[in-house]
Amino acid sequence: MKTVKGPGIFLAQFIGTDAPYNSLEGLAKWASALGYKALQIPCNHPAIFDLEKAATSQTYCDEVTGVLAKYNMVISELSTHLEGQLIAVHPAHDVAFDGFAPAAVQGDYTRRTEWATRQVKLAAIASQKLGLTAHATFSGSLAWPYLYPWPPHNPHLLEEAFNELARRWLPVLNTFDDNGVDVCFEIHPGEDLHDGVTFERFLDKVNQHIRCNMLYDPSHLHLQHIDYIDYIDIYHSRIKAFHVKDAEFQVNGRSGVYGGYQRWIDRAGRFRSLGDGQIDFKTIFSKMAQYDYDGWAVLEWECCLKDADTGAREGAEFIRQHIIPVADRAFDDFAASDNQQASILNQLGLNRGI
Template identity: 35%
Template sequence: MGRPVTLFTGQWADLPFETMCEKALEFGYDGLELCTWGDHMEIDKADQAYCDARKETLAKYDLQLFAISTHLVGQCVCDRIDERHQSILPDYLWGDGDPEGVRQRAAAEIIKTGKVAKMLGLDTVIGFTGSSIWHMLYSFPAVSQEMIDKGYADFAKRWTPILDEYQKMGVKFALEVHPTEIAFDIATARRALKAVNYHPAFGFNYDPSHLGYQGVDYVKFIYEFSDRIFHVHMKDAYWSEHPMDIGVFGGHTEFGDNRRYWNFRSLGRGKIDFENIIRALNDIKYQGPLSVEWEDSGMNRDAGAVEACDFVRYSDFDPSDVAFDDAMQK
């Protein structure tokens, strides 16, 4: 199959950039999806010379680059800022911690990230948006639709100027649909698109692992948003068929606790139906990379990265160019 298999470096940001390149080559990947934390892609340092040097290092290891990811900074554009965000932001973005200042600096950094993508010769930035209304997920005390509308209006107000700049640059922003974001299932993805008036620079990074354990039809998502899937993460998750001590909300426990109803798993070891995902991606003619986001708290990550690469290559296949029964016709 022609789709390249890449590795998202977000879970490997403790390793230096070149070490990550060495490992990706050893693991068998075609390329990387570079995160913008650690030293993998440093937005504050990224002038054209820096970007050219990154591309030269990737070429040295015969690795391609299709996208960069800004999940941590993107989260802070719309979020209710507190001490959690200080732990994921560099000091120059956190500043004095004033919430509105953090949000505005994060928005400016997202625009700069689009410019860096352009310098790298890319057209896709992946990330989170944050959400001012995630804390209203469970409606008690009762949450009115007017309150939810205000959350989507806040998202539109903060992200439309960013998306306008991306459109000027010829770059797209792909939101990873995910709990804690303004879009976390099919219904909220529809609402997010409507909020930004179906902006051409706004779409999705498709990741089924965040949908499956919620009970969301993650294959339908592909068909529903076929023209808005700008990038694909390959990640697996397991959820129990039986009642557990800890439900779908996680019970204030850590990932990897086997009393939980669900956990992320190495590819092929969970419950995500990748067979039908590949068939759906073929149907919508998605030709971008399949980017492994490897997360499994119970497994060695190097071993997991190797088997995940092999699993994706095995799972992917070309669509047929003939009907199987054509040979039976006169």
């Protein structure tokens, strides 16, 4: 068995304009002081991490790893959540997501999609240069506006949506395969890959591609009322990245899974800092150890109540306490008996004849 690596921290919610949150070194020093061992780095902040340079310069990649090494830190994964989102955007979301792209391609669906696809491919190359084996992203969504079957369920529309999603992602998956890196789609409402069934459907469309994997975040499953423990039993072989994020669902008579268009703090389902929600992390970390999960446990902080710095500080210790240092031997090894054939036959009484 393998011990889960961690704790790591996803930087997306912490990058800012003031020190220490405005530079990679400042963030590394800050995170290290809190007890983190790895950073998951988004690729949409060139001042923090320059994806173009990383994909073309081994020297730059070595400089980045050197900066982190000063604080006993490494990179867990790169992230292209926003860029992955832009690979497949339904017209209903076109304006809302346009700001994820640079001004030069905003308002031009074709150029924006090409830009996003190129960025994610660059992340594959950069990941290889950095010695990484997994990458975090979103799938994007063409079918999400048709989530609930009204108008009535249209199987042909959904079939075409997943055919197109696969067509757009196959070249990207192949680029990641060329670089020996797994694509880990975060299973997330708002994405076409938002549960196990949709992941399986996409996996079939990309011919069970070896690089098509998932980022496991129990909070998004819990808020959909999916058994997030059974999910690990089913999909553990495809789980290659792990966001440690807490959530709670408070059943009430006014709103439910869809949230009633309310702010997060007012929804029945909402994200919480680690230990403040309902997620059973003891069982999750046990399952990860049981199935030899070989990646990082990475905090993603999104809480509707608690201060971010407090959530980050508490999160490092929470993850550290939940990581199970796996045993290198069975507890009952001391009582093991002789495995010689003669002894085995003797124990079974098979050396006495019939």
